[in-house]
Amino acid sequence: MGRGVENWFCGGALIWLVLLCVEGGASDDLVVRQSHGKGAKRPKGALAVSRDIERRVVEAGGNTEGVMVVSLSWASADDLDLHVVLPGGEEISYKRKKAAGGELDVDMCVQGRHSGKCAERPVENVVFDYEPPAGRYKIFVQNFNYHLNTLPENMQVARMQEGIKTSKEERELRLSQNRPVLFDLLVKVHGVKKLFEGLCTPTGKTLASSDVRVIEFDYDPQEESFTTDFEASPSPECTQYTEKLKLAAPEKRRSLPGRDAKVTSVEQKNRDRGGKGAGKTDGKGRDAKRSAALQAVRSAPESLSSKPASALRSLLADLGTACKGCTEKGDLVERLLDVAGVRQEL
Known part of the structure; x- marks a missing residue:
């Protein structure tokens, strides 16, 4: 067949x-x-x-x-x-x-x-x-x-590290019993x-x-x-609830059109202080991280699905991007494969 x-x-x-x-x-x-x-x-x-x-x-x-x-x-x-x-x-x-x-x-x-x-x-x-x-x-x-x-837990930790708070809308959508599953x-x-x-x-x-x-x-x-x-x-109920969850996620609400990478908490602090190093990063260190992340994805793409979501998000950050609104590990894996240019037939 x-x-x-x-x-x-x-x-x-x-x-x-x-x-x-x-x-x-x-x-x-x-x-x-x-x-x-x-x-x-x-x-x-x-x-x-x-x-x-x-x-x-x-x-x-x-x-x-x-x-x-x-x-x-x-x-x-x-x-x-x-x-x-x-x-x-x-x-x-x-x-x-x-x-x-x-x-x-x-x-x-x-x-x-x-x-x-x-x-x-x-x-x-x-x-x-x-x-x-x-x-x-x-x-x-x-x-x-x-x-x-x-x-x-891994999403909670990732949000804490990034200084992201769960929105009121998202809490209502997740904690209420008046919702689909x-x-x-x-x-x-x-x-x-x-x-x-x-x-x-x-x-x-x-x-x-x-x-x-x-x-x-x-x-x-x-x-x-x-x-x-x-x-x-x-059903339309399922589709609408999925979209509401995505829109209520802080990662989605804080994202800006045409920008892939999130502003890190360190960058934001620098901007708030008006320091000389605001928004600047170590170019060599960034390139090294990106190179290592590309190597990790390209050398063993089949192992990505076995990694925790926090590790996948870290790889995306090293590649200078993120997966906006992603709540499933499969979405993170697909984003990594796309960014790394891997045409893996799963």
Whole structure:
């Protein structure tokens, strides 16, 4: 089967639906077919996102090498739950973690980040090590409970170092329970992957009222194939909330048109004091840092996704730029690859 990524437009919302079939050592090159038929381009970060999800599942002790794997990813401390309804009506979830050869092997954020297992970017995972039953599968995501949605620790540290304060708008968007919860979902069946990005649970809803049906498909074990009957796309609510978060971020509000690099706290202090060295930097030191950062990115681009976000932001700073409004590690990786001129096929 060929490899492809398609743009799907549904109800005016845009969703990247990534379809990747890995066969016998073939490369992971992407071919993009746009619904309006105007040429092709590579979707920014789509495969980087799918690989990052799988990496985090493995780090959490989950298995991504089964015949069928369903992985949920989100970026808050809320208790999202993955549900897989099997042919015949059985259901795999936190209530029943094993059924028909499938298992929920990663379950996060039951009690938020104050206790229990809850990473800065949580995941849940259902895997079938062997052949799953034939028939109709339904996958949905539920917001079991809201938890305090603080920024990841590395972002808090980075902001403190840069002297950036969280805006009132951003605090309201993150800390209130009157908000949707954004998530991504990756489905893999016999090596064929589908990635759903930018989905969300309904604003202020929990338990059954928050259920989001993501995909329904029929699986044929003899053909080792599946045919989708339903695929979700981001609602306007999800898209609007994402944009509000970006606009409310202090990094976004303080950025100036046509300027990539942020004013550092040291430069700002110099300007405030009116010192002779205001805005000046050591040219040799800056060039050395830039050279080292370019070498780090170009020599091992595949290792970037394993680095903490703070390290990626530091590399960007050494390159004399930043990633405005970026909240996901995949965005930081893509920005580094672009700045360093690396054409990495992920």
